[in-house]
Amino acid sequence: MSRLAVLDVVGLTTDLLGEDTPRLARFASRMQTASFRPAFPAVTTTAQSTYLTGTPPGRHGIVGNGWYDREAAEVKFWKQSNHLVRGEKLWERLRRDRTGFRCAKLFWWHNMYSSADYSITPRPMYPADGRKVFDIYAHPPGVRDEIKRDLGEFPFPGFWGPRAGIASSEWIAASAKWIEERHGPDLSLVYLPHLDYGLQRFGPGAAEIPAELAAIDEVAGDLVAFFERRGVEVVVVSEYGISAVRRPVHLNRLFRRRGWLQIKNELGREMLDCGACRAFAVADHQVAHVYLNDDGLRNEVRAALEETEGVESVREGVFGTGAGAQRAGDLVAVAAPGAWFTYYYWEDDDMAPDFARTVDIHRKPGYDPVELFIDPALRFPFLKAGWFLLGKKLGFRGLLEVVPLDPRLVKGSHGRDEAPPGEQPLVIGTDAGEVRSAPEVFAYLRRRCLA
Secondary structure: OOOEEEEEEOOOOHHHOOOOOHHHHHHHHOOEEEEOOOOOOOOHHHHHHHHHHOOOHHHHOOOOOEEEEOOOOEEEEOOOEHHHOOOOOHHHHHHHHOOOOOEEEEOOOOOEOOOOOEEEEEOOEOOOOOOOEOOEEEEOOHHHHHHHHHHOOOOHHHOOOOOOOHHHHHHHHHHHHHHHHHHOOOEEEEEEOHHHHHHHHHOOOOOOHHHHHHHHHHHHHHHHHHHHHOOOEEEEEOOOOOEEOOEEEOHHHHHHHOOOOOEEEEOOEEEEOHHHOOEEEEEEOOEEEEEEOOHHHHHHHHHHHHOOOOEEEEEOOOOOOOHHHHHOOOEEEEEOOOEEEOOOOOOOHHHOOOOOOOOOOOOOOEOOHHHHOOOOOOOOHHHHHHHHHHHHHOOOOOOOOOOOOOHHHOOEEOOOOOOOHHHOOEEEEOOHHHOOOOOHHHHHHHHHHHO
16 A cells, blocks of 8 residues: 655646746656546645545535634634545545555645644734744644744745745645654655745746746755655645736625625724624635625625626635535625725725734635735835834834735736636546546545555
């Protein structure tokens, strides 16, 4: 029976395999490659949960990177608990197949409190004095201190925000080697996010992309060689392709003009009061979950969405009747090609909430790719950041407001399940040609572990 390493190279597609990715291209040339229609929505947590359960989002319940919790009346994004993912996980199924089977889950999402034998995931600490201290969460607990002693601190700014780049993928790859050398798990799940950043910032086909491809090719190619030298079979997967966009669509501003939003003034800033809204949208790349606290508006809201430029379709009932339906919007809007959805609800930037100009993935009621940019209007932004961090160390409170409020900066997005073959997710590995859909990745990986 095989030991297996699954490298999730985010954003990799057949269109991107070539001269800028020589090591991955060589790996693909001696394996089989399959591309397939992505999970819906085509976003990180939904795709990963589909691969690791073999079930659609309606069953495993991960209908996006975030959703509206109707009972708490709060939008919750990027939650980490694995208990949110319903159903038997790949490694749990394999334990029934193979006595003593062990799995390492390295930076794949929903990684806290999972039943994986080894796990590492980003997890800041939030002391009561208002600080945010970058850190990781690991299981078993001793792994956290041991790996940081050997590899140094995880480069958290390189994982998300204006400084996101190759450093985080390099550290994650090093952590995969560290776990393999010390524990030799039967299945290693390794998340390599680097391409996500450049493709969203610059868009596919931009002059900057060859360098971004070369950087992740070096990291992933080295990891392939490392595992193969140790007799570990390697499979490369991706979650989605990233498409060029040029049109941000502000659904909540549309709803506000219709009188459907409830806005609160808090200390001179506008806050969205989701529980009191009649209708509002939770934006997640090219998909938006639209929640109706007043179901009598359903037809009117649907008509307004269908009339909006940049909205391709409005769906209902796509997540069945289980956990997915409980979490999903009453309506689901899908962006037209070239468009994506913002979470913005204010009309005057001076009234934007205090978190809008910061990197804050949990407070924003929707995904914000503009966090990848530094406001071009700022003079000496890194000096400002340095003074801010110094103030934090001295105990002063404040906001690091460096994120612009210009969504036109974003040049790439994802989320649609309709994509040309060259922009679809892929799987590269032995006999990978048999994979025809996102849920089939589960069965394929199981077969490879049992081969």
